[in-house]
Amino acid sequence: MSEPLLKVTGLRKHFTVRKGLARQASVVKAVDGLDFTLERGKTLGLVGESGCGKSTTGKLLMRLLEPTAGSIALDGRDVASLRKDELQSFRRRVQMVFQNPASSLNPRMTVGSAIAAPLAAQKITPPEGVKKRVQSLMDRVGLRPEHANRFPHEFSGGQRQRIGIARALALEPDVVICDEPVSALDVSVQAQVVNLLKDIQDELGISYIFIAHDLAVVRHMADDVAVMYLGKIMEHGSRDQIFGDPQHPYTRSLLSAVPSVELGAGSKDRIRLQGDLPSPANPPSGCVFRTRCPAYALLPEEKRLLCRDEIPTGSVACHHPDAPLLEIPAAATTLV
Amino acid sequence: MSTAATATAPPEGAPKLVTGRSLLGTAWMRIRRSKIAMVSLAIVILMVLFALLAPVLTAIEGQNPDATNTGPDVLDAFENPGLPLPGYMFPSAEHWLGVEPGLGRDLFARLAYGAQVSLIIALLSTIVSVILGTVLGAAAGYFGGKIDSVISRLIDLFLAFPHLLLVLSIAPILQSRLKDSPLAQGSFVPITSLVVVLGFFGWAYLARIVRGQVLSIREQEYIEAARSFGTSHLSMILKQIIPNVAGVVLVYATMMIPTNITAEAALSFLGVGVKDPTPSWGQMLNAAQQGNWYLNDPWFLAVPSIALIITVLAFNLLGDAVRDALDPKSSRN
Ligand SMILES: Nc1ncnc2c1ncn2[C@@H]1O[C@H](COP(=O)(O)OP(=O)(O)OP(=O)(O)O)[C@@H](O)[C@H]1O
Numbered sequence: 155m156s157e158p159l160l161k162v163t164g165l166r167k168h169f170t171v172r173k174g175l176a177r178q179a180s181v182v183k184a185v186d187g188l189d190f191t192l193e194r195g196k197t198l199g200l201v202g203e204s205g206c207g208k209s210t211t212g213k214l215l216m217r218l219l220e221p222t223a224g225s226i227a228l229d230g231r232d233v234a235s236l237r238k239d240e241l242q243s244f245r246r247r248v249q250m251v252f253q254n255p256a257s258s259l260n261p262r263m264t265v266g267s268a269i270a271a272p273l274a275a276q277k278i279t280p281p282e283g284v285k286k287r288v289q290s291l292m293d294r295v296g297l298r299p300e301h302a303n304r305f306p307h308e309f310s311g312g313q314r315q316r317i318g319i320a321r322a323l324a325l326e327p328d329v330v331i332c333d334e335p336v337s338a339l340d341v342s343v344q345a346q347v348v349n350l351l352k353d354i355q356d357e358l359g360i361s362y363i364f365i366a367h368d369l370a371v372v373r374h375m376a377d378d379v380a381v382m383y384l385g386k387i388m389e390h391g392s393r394d395q396i397f398g399d400p401q402h403p404y405t406r407s408l409l410s411a412v413p414s415v416e417l418g419a420g421s422k423d424r425i426r427l428q429g430d431l432p433s434p435a436n437p438p439s440g441c442v443f444r445t446r447c448p449a450y451a452l453l454p455e456e457k458r459l460l461c462r463d464e465i466p467t468g469s470v471a472c473h474h475p476d477a478p479l480l481e482i483p484a485a486a487t488t489l490v
Numbered sequence: 491m492s493t494a495a496t497a498t499a500p501p502e503g504a505p506k507l508v509t510g511r512s513l514l515g516t517a518w519m520r521i522r523r524s525k526i527a528m529v530s531l532a533i534v535i536l537m538v539l540f541a542l543l544a545p546v547l548t549a550i551e552g553q554n555p556d557a558t559n560t561g562p563d564v565l566d567a568f569e570n571p572g573l574p575l576p577g578y579m580f581p582s583a584e585h586w587l588g589v590e591p592g593l594g595r596d597l598f599a600r601l602a603y604g605a606q607v608s609l610i611i612a613l614l615s616t617i618v619s620v621i622l623g624t625v626l627g628a629a630a631g632y633f634g635g636k637i638d639s640v641i642s643r644l645i646d647l648f649l650a651f652p653h654l655l656l657v658l659s660i661a662p663i664l665q666s667r668l669k670d671s672p673l674a675q676g677s678f679v680p681i682t683s684l685v686v687v688l689g690f691f692g693w694a695y696l697a698r699i700v701r702g703q704v705l706s707i708r709e710q711e712y713i714e715a716a717r718s719f720g721t722s723h724l725s726m727i728l729k730q731i732i733p734n735v736a737g738v739v740l741v742y743a744t745m746m747i748p749t750n751i752t753a754e755a756a757l758s759f760l761g762v763g764v765k766d767p768t769p770s771w772g773q774m775l776n777a778a779q780q781g782n783w784y785l786n787d788p789w790f791l792a793v794p795s796i797a798l799i800i801t802v803l804a805f806n807l808l809g810d811a812v813r814d815a816l817d818p819k820s821s822r823n
């Protein structure tokens with residue numbers, strides 16, 4: 155098999171934060187050992203609750219943050235060891251669509267110059283070609299030519315996200331990291347933006363890392379899905395596998411929490427995760443999910459002990475993937 | 491700001507027709523609605539025209555700022571030697587604002603050419619301060635770390651200086667140095683020395699304001715976005731950051747011009763600024779005070795004083811209006 159476009163191994167990012175009067179240092183394990191690959195032209199969905207380290211992962215892949223450990227390889231070339239000029243051309247190949255369309259556009263820059271900014275920074279397009287390129291990008295994402303001279307605040311959220319997409323496409327990247335590109339948008343607008351991203355992928359053959367907490371959107375977009383919890387991947391597999399036959403108790407509870415018509419609004423058959431999300435500064439030992447695991451509660455004592463051990467690496471990060479879950483009828487897991 | 495920022499998005503494909511108004515466009519709308527602002531703006535424009543058109547106006551008057559009239563028909567030769575005779579002390583068709591005591595030079599011509607010098611000094615020193623303050627403040631906020639510590643200490647140091655004392659001692663030194671330069675002609679020396687001194691001592695406060703603004707701008711996602719496509723530090727500061735502090739800088743600059751007009755007047759009055767024969771409003775005040783002319787010829791003191799007060803007041807009121815107009819939180823639309 156040929157080399158994957160992007161290969162991530164053992165990726166970690168630990169933030170040292172100082173709190174309180176004593177400035178006591180604590181380590182936040184925002185990303186704690188990720189392994190995944192991304193093939194050319196494919197989409198990897200990254201899902202998980204707020205604070206599980208999705209954006210941090212995206213920024214690590216963009217080299218906006220330096221990893222604490224682990225490696226990122228683009229076409230087999232380690233990204234961490236790039237020289238300054240190599241980093242500049244790496245920046246051309248990996249681009250990002252940001253979570254918040256309101257703050258990811260400079261309020262004092264016209265739409266045209268915002269889209270032209272990557273071209274200016276990389277100096278690969280001759281000045282006389284920039285205007286044409288900007289116009290064709292704007293056309294591609296469904297903005298009208300006269301929008302070029304307007305400012306971001308004159309646009310709706312969906313249009314701003316289109317501007318962000320045009321900017322990310324300007325340098326013809328191989329990978330675009332979409333960090334919750336639609337979660338700040340109206341539901342009615344979400345589908346349009348998601349479809350735009352899909353059309354662009356079909357047309358240009360680029361790869362996406364698609365970050366989201368909305369499972370329905372991920373199901374629509376992704377070829378592969380990685381489910382994250384407290385900086386670790388809980389379950390990793392093809393879309394059909396994750397949505398059709400989820401193994402990990404966390405995945406199963408996430409899927410069951412997705413509102414669906416069949417389940418009905420009043421259904422009590424959902425698995426609700428107990429307790430609060432543990433702090434990434436002080437995660438549980440062994441399986442990080444065990445404190446909220448709906449299977450853990452039903453496990454016999456001797457099996458529970460195993461959960462305190464480190465999980466072996468694999469596509470399902472669970473000691474007892476087939477254990478029954480608390481409060482869960484079989485039907486609920488498949489209805490999404 | 492505009493309503494486009496509200497959360498509910500309209501249907502796609504139907505771009506909202508919020509009129510395309512930029513920051514300055516909105517500010518201008520607000521300024522136009524304020525009477526005080528418009529009157530001050532008019533006065534400022536008139537003063538600038540007065541200075542620019544000094545050669546034309548004095549040509550119409552038929553006088554020039556350097557010609558002396560010490561004849562006994564103009565100046566008193568007996569009781570109060572040098573005091574203009576009644577027909578020459580006050581405005582007349584020949585001398586629109588009368589003549590000055592001592593040398594009998596035309597007051598209108600000196601006021602007009604003095605306006606040139608005073609306004610040029612105020613404008614250039616403001617530009618020097620604004621450039622220094624914006625660039626250093628932006629660099630401190632943007633780079634952080636060591637660069638920030640060095641610049642911040644420098645700001646503290648400059649703000650802690652007793653400015654007037656320092657300026658009083660530095661200005662004469664600078665002037666004597668400049669006198670020997672090959673450029674030393676006409677009013678070059680007094681203008682340059684005041685611009686350097688005032689500009690160099692006025693940047694620190696602005697730098698502190700800009701630094702604070704940039705610290706918060708730096709955390710914005712669009713800066714991260716710009717970094718992600720490899721924007722150079724220079725274009726990051728010039729294109730991404732500075733446009734976002736332009737409003738603050740503009741307000742500060744309009745406030746600083748009157749301060750510098752006053753500072754020029756004060757320094758020249760104290761004798762370390764513009765000196766005779768070069769006219770400036772400060773130099774004229776100084777001349778009125780020398781030899782106690784103002785006791786017998788208060789008009790000679792009143793002319794530059796009134797010009798100064800009107801101009802400084804107009805600039806200050808305009809500065810207030812600009813600040814209000816650029817303030818997004820301002821309730822007026
Ligand atoms: N610069 C930082 N310094 C310290 N802690 C950080 C920093 N950036 C992120 N974190 C912490 O790392 C964890 C993961 O944050 P991250 O932004 O990656 O989450 P996320 O999955 O993107 O969440 P969301 O869905 O809310 O966007 C959080 O606990 C966050 O507080």
Ligand SMILES: [Mg+2]
Binds near residue numbers: 210334
């Ligand atoms: Mg995030």
